[in-house]
Amino acid sequence: MIPTANPQPPFITLDSVTKRWSNGATVLDGLSLQAERGEFISLIGPSGCGKSTLLRLLAGLSGLSSGSVKLDGMLPESAREIMSFIFQDATLLPWRTVRSNVELGLELEGKTTESQRHKTSTELLQWVGLSDVADLHPRQLSGGMRMRVSIARALATRPKILLMDEPFGALDEMTRDFLNEEVLRLRENDQFTTFFVTHSVAEAVFLSTRILVLRAKPGQIAREIPVPFSYPRTAALRSAPEFLRLVGEVSAALRSVQVPSNPSNPGHP
Amino acid sequence: MKKFLIQAAWPLAVFVVVITAWHLCCRWLAIPAYVLPQPSAVVRVVIERHQTLWNAFCITALEAGGGYLLSILGGVVIALFFAQSPLIRRSFYPYTILLQTVPIVAIAPLILMWFGSGLRSVMLVAFVICLFPIIANTTQGLISVPRNLIDLFVMSNASRSRQLLKLRLPYALPHLFVGLRISAGISVIGAVTGELFASSNAVGEGGLGYSITYANSQLQTDYLFALVLTASLLGFLFFFTITALEWLCLRKWHESAMKTDAD
Numbered sequence A: 001m002i003p004t005a006n007p008q009p010p011f012i013t014l015d016s017v018t019k020r021w022s023n024g025a026t027v028l029d030g031l032s033l034q035a036e037r038g039e040f041i042s043l044i045g046p047s048g049c050g051k052s053t054l055l056r057l058l059a060g061l062s063g064l065s066s067g068s069v070k071l072d073g074m075l076p077e078s079a080r081e082i083m084s085f086i087f088q089d090a091t092l093l094p095w096r097t098v099r100s101n102v103e104l105g106l107e108l109e110g111k112t113t114e115s116q117r118h119k120t121s122t123e124l125l126q127w128v129g130l131s132d133v134a135d136l137h138p139r140q141l142s143g144g145m146r147m148r149v150s151i152a153r154a155l156a157t158r159p160k161i162l163l164m165d166e167p168f169g170a171l172d173e174m175t176r177d178f179l180n181e182e183v184l185r186l187r188e189n190d191q192f193t194t195f196f197v198t199h200s201v202a203e204a205v206f207l208s209t210r211i212l213v214l215r216a217k218p219g220q221i222a223r224e225i226p227v228p229f230s231y232p233r234t235a236a237l238r239s240a241p242e243f244l245r246l247v248g249e250v251s252a253a254l255r256s257v258q259v260p261s262n263p264s265n266p267g268h269p
Numbered sequence B: 001m002k003k004f005l006i007q008a009a010w011p012l013a014v015f016v017v018v019i020t021a022w023h024l025c026c027r028w029l030a031i032p033a034y035v036l037p038q039p040s041a042v043v044r045v046v047i048e049r050h051q052t053l054w055n056a057f058c059i060t061a062l063e064a065g066g067g068y069l070l071s072i073l074g075g076v077v078i079a080l081f082f083a084q085s086p087l088i089r090r091s092f093y094p095y096t097i098l099l100q101t102v103p104i105v106a107i108a109p110l111i112l113m114w115f116g117s118g119l120r121s122v123m124l125v126a127f128v129i130c131l132f133p134i135i136a137n138t139t140q141g142l143i144s145v146p147r148n149l150i151d152l153f154v155m156s157n158a159s160r161s162r163q164l165l166k167l168r169l170p171y172a173l174p175h176l177f178v179g180l181r182i183s184a185g186i187s188v189i190g191a192v193t194g195e196l197f198a199s200s201n202a203v204g205e206g207g208l209g210y211s212i213t214y215a216n217s218q219l220q221t222d223y224l225f226a227l228v229l230t231a232s233l234l235g236f237l238f239f240f241t242i243t244a245l246e247w248l249c250l251r252k253w254h255e256s257a258m259k260t261d262a263d
């Protein structure tokens, strides 16, 4: 027999993942998903459908009720070393300078010397265009700059997996577009696998290799939409007709999960 | 500098008005000196007895300062203990509130009875009265670290001690300073109160509190005024020192410090 199956298991596997809170509410119900190395997967769906919960499960910050999660063959807790989490707010330590915020992950890992860290942070700050403000404190930066520090900090440990929970949700559209392009540029360099939660359809289409539209109650994947555009992608893509068509398709999918599935008999479970 | 002068002008104006009113009251209403001495009489007694005043000042400063420093140490250690779990807080917090609600004049005689009427006991009174604001504020700071920041440290597999050193303690620092500022003034109240009770068996001239009882019993009201002013000066000094220290520690990054910058 000719071996047709992929000899390597997928990089990331979620197998019928279920999450129930202690109060009995089920937020994710039997969710399965696989991701290959280097994929950029966007999660989009109505508020409260469990996107943040899903990321926290992947990060091992919250436990599963049933099912399994494997990241590069490891359980989430063990895979932390190859993961970075970027939160919605920049979560910088206000008492540290921009530079030492970027170095935080490396410092906590404890595998590098101070001069190595300095070198890494210098490089990264240059990458995200913040060399000039390396010695300032977070409160002296704009929201967009803070987010870039947060991204630089996440990349400093050279993660293979990047989890981002609405990182640009609080920013204005121009800054957001700019940072989107920056993320793609950084991705060219590092080839991390990304899970990206967003409420912006255009952002999801612009960044992703694949978009997962989630539905609430129970939280499951309603639609899976591949994004065919090749990388590197430039700002010009945003006005291309194929791009706009795909944005329309994803928006329609999102609308279809947002209407209650059974409005005629709301009393039914 | 110009800004500083303008800011200082208003309190100074108030000072001048109050002193003038005080002086005029004494003159026109012919108030006896043992009820309300004239401002000039108070100034005279300060100059005449500056040596004894200075001695009393030093003794009380030592007692209040010692108790204050002890309460910082003790308060932070207790706050660290409280921050460990909600169960610990629930079990012990009511008793620390007791520290705050039982009047110091009720505790002071007990402490002096148990530990003798020396300088150390007075220090202990100041310690007890300073403790609660420091415990309460520091605990609050330690437990209010945002979830995301903790998750960030968890994602980096940071140990508990690292989390404490690099996250919780720096995060709690502005809160600690709130407690320190409240306790700075209170420490002097504690020391003076302690001395009031210690005075009966103390030998020779003690601190400000002791001298206050003495001046009061002798109807030396002008001296009493001088002592009260010295005590407030001491409290003010503590407060000023701690505020300066706070500014030094937090000015670079904390919002409250930023606001005074922009002023």
Ligand SMILES: Nc1ncnc2c1ncn2[C@@H]1O[C@H](COP(=O)(O)OP(=O)(O)OP(=O)(O)O)[C@@H](O)[C@H]1O
Binding pocket: A021, A022, A027, A046, A047, A048, A049, A050, A051, A052, A053, A054
């Ligand atoms: N610790 C918790 N205990 C109980 N319920 C929780 C907890 N955290 C979240 N939930 C609930 O789980 C559901 C999913 O929350 P989650 O934060 O994952 O949603 P989300 O898709 O990220 O929403 P949003 O788009 O608004 O961020 C919500 O109904 C929320 O109320």
Ligand SMILES: [Mg+2]
Binding pocket: A051, A052, A053, A165
């Ligand atoms: Mg969310």
